[in-house]
Amino acid sequence: MADDIDRAQRHNERYQAQALDAWRNRQSSAAGRTHCIDCEEEIPLKRRQANPNAVRCIDCQREIEAHR
Structure with missing residues (x-):
């Protein structure tokens, strides 16, 4: 049982690290953007x-936000 929990915890940590890296990459590439991504x-x-x-014009x- 403990092994399953440990594996799940490691998986969760990797997932969170990947998500954080992706967010950081989007943030760093957003600065200086001049055109809407949509x-x-x-x-x-x-x-x-x-x-x-x-990263988006105000209309997009x-x-x-209206669809969230």
Whole structure:
């Protein structure tokens, strides 16, 4: 029983580490992005100044948030 729990714990730790690495990569690649990842339209300068990590234009971001 303990072996199963240990294996599950290790699996969970690996999964969390991978998820955190992926998040960090997205964050570092978001800075300086000028175009929306969904519609590929330019993200307005004011939005980029207000949120340097924005990856979507405001319209696409609103749509994403509305469906959550």
